[in-house]
Amino acid sequence: MTLSVEERFENSWSLADNIFHDRLREEAAVEKPINLRNPFLFYEGHLPSFLFTRAMKALNVESFNPDYDYMFQRGIDPDVDDPTKCHDHPEMPPQWPERSRVVEYRNRVRETLRDNDRMHQLDSMGMADMSIEHDLMHIETLLYMVLQLDKKFKRWSRVEVDAAKPLLHRISGEDFPDYVRIPEGTAKLGRNRETKKQQWGWDNEFGELEVQVNSFEVMLPMLIGTLCFKSWAAKAN
Template identity: 35%
Template sequence: MQRLEEAWKWSDTLFDSELLEGCELEQPIDLRHPFLFYVGHLPAFAWNKACARLGLAPFNPKFDVLFERGIDPMVDDPSKCHDHPDVPDEWPTLDKVRAYRDSVRESFRKCGDSEICTELDDACGFENVLGMIEEHELMHVETLYYMLVQLHPDRKPCVSGAHLVKPSLVTTPTTKENDFAERDVNSMDSKSCVIYQEGRLARQELDRNEWCKIPAGTVTLGADQSALRFGWDNEFGCSCVPVEAFEASKFPVTIGEFASFVAAGGYHNSSLWTERDWAWRCASNVCLPTSWRSNPPSGSQASWDPSNAAQFPQDVATVLHRTTYLAHYARIKSLVDITELPVFCSLAEARAFASWKKCRIPTESEWHRMAFGHAESATE
């Protein structure tokens, strides 16, 4: 039960706090249900996966079905969705959904650790029901965070975040020495380490964002089902893949760097985008990362419209001063104040930025080579 309790702590930091106060029916992403749905979906998923194994009788079959599955759009055509329960004309109240969640949890607690382990934690890989419930809970914490980012600024809760807990379930992995004998960075001195200041990359290090040489080698992609306590079905099937030597930037792309791409008119240069990515950008009128907003004119500042190609190229300072970032908790932050933070954007936008820099996004095998260095540690 400890693993479930720790996972529940994470979701409760969102669902039982002022973060969702008064906005539980908001739907910031069209292809996602309102926040309220996820309050019920997490326990419904756990219940539907475990109740038969634990010999538990249904106590609210209506909610078991209503919250069973989300909209689940198809990847290639988001206008089409997989089968899912009908969306109700009126959602249940938040109190009723929380009561359902609490009853599901109490049913699990009454079963006790022994029965939970015997019935739910008796297999490996994607057949491990306890692992699936735990992973599903944590996965949707991430879903809720990126939904919060896209919530309209006027509806966004403005809290300090000081109440948030850091459950022991998620730990920071220890750094392991790898086999990059040829790696073009100093091995142990401070200049070869990522330096953070309150969660931000130190400016002096960003100014020296050199390229690291990654030698050729092999990586292991995927895993044998018996090797992991839990994994989704698409993670299994183990193969050893050769990787040619390549170079990678030392740090993630920052907001400041991406602002230069915006200022150069990158969103209006079709040559930087693949045909499919460009079609998506135009159809969706994407002109900035989702979490960025252009400021309305104020005082002596003229209006800046990022969708107007005629206004580009721009000075990067103009972009930084006239654009704000929608954070999770605070309503807005000026880009000028957070230029050293990593940028968050879609894969299509990342590919266009890389093309503008005359680079490319790393492949999965290259990412593993950078992260783990050798095949033996790639599944850890």
């Protein structure tokens, strides 16, 4: 099933909120479990800041909080050759703003995007996928931070418990992992810059190549819950 652009945005926001609201206690906002990362609060502001500064300004939407736009626009990316150094980024504030103010900023960015069919405008420019992909990349790396965070700062999310329930009956007694067959066909890699002049994208997306691919099987992702279930089942037997 193909999701609408509204559903895709709302889904990525829901995943991010699950981390910031459901997995972390309030006092975790300023914690920094990985040294070469900013505290969690930065990323709660960075996701909407990226969306606003890269996407909304393409639609000539006027900023309502330039200070936050700047503060949260770029993180402390470690240098590839020397991870003790970081690429250029805005100077970190001596004290981070109150989390409630950052949440207000995030909510206003989202509401601004929901107004006046802006999601569809960004989708037509290729910026919806770019913004959502950016959120999803950070959601993955945020989970690395959560794993290394002291347990006293974590919450036990009911979402995880409820999501596991339908898996128990389905996977009981089955062999894993499963495979799916992909039919042969032509795969188009990359994007043509000449025909996508009005589209935004990451630099490494451009340059188009078509290749003929034979039919093949691919393994479905192994879920952490599945691995745990198999471990428990093996011990029980």
